[in-house]
Amino acid sequence: MFNYRTLAVALTAFLVASPVFAVKPAVAETTKVAEAANSSVAVTLLKMNLNKSDLKELMKVKGMSAAKARKIVSYRKKHGDFKSMDDLKKVKGFAKMKPALKKAVDEQLTV
Numbered sequence: 001m002f003n004y005r006t007l008a009v010a011l012t013a014f015l016v017a018s019p020v021f022a023v024k025p026a027v028a029e030t031t032k033v034a035e036a037a038n039s040s041v042a043v044t045l046l047k048m049n050l051n052k053s054d055l056k057e058l059m060k061v062k063g064m065s066a067a068k069a070r071k072i073v074s075y076r077k078k079h080g081d082f083k084s085m086d087d088l089k090k091v092k093g094f095a096k097m098k099p100a101l102k103k104a105v106d107e108q109l110t111v
Contacts, residue, residue: 047110050088051081061108063101068093082111 048061058069075091085106089095
């Protein structure tokens with residue numbers, strides 16, 4: 001006999017999981033593998049694209065202030081797309097960032 005409870009659980013799981021797979025075009029997905037105890041666990045990190053992200057998306061980067069996000073967007077409008085992550089040093093204020101904060105921000109961005 002068919003179990004409607006199983007069908008309801010499967011449909012609910014599908015509906016809950018489907019937004020997870022919707023990725024904005026400004027976000028690139030990379031995967032790192034970390035070993036935890038006896039098994040390996042895949043950790044997914046989302047990186048914001050410097051050339052495609054708008055002001056609101058850049059402000060979601062941990063360690064990124066609204067002022068720094070505005071400077072990135074302004075620099076991009078004046079000089080065009082970033083060619084590499086090193087180009088971020090050309091944006092006012094980024095060359096003087098503390099190394100730990102710069103590393104944290106760089107890990108969340110891509111070109």
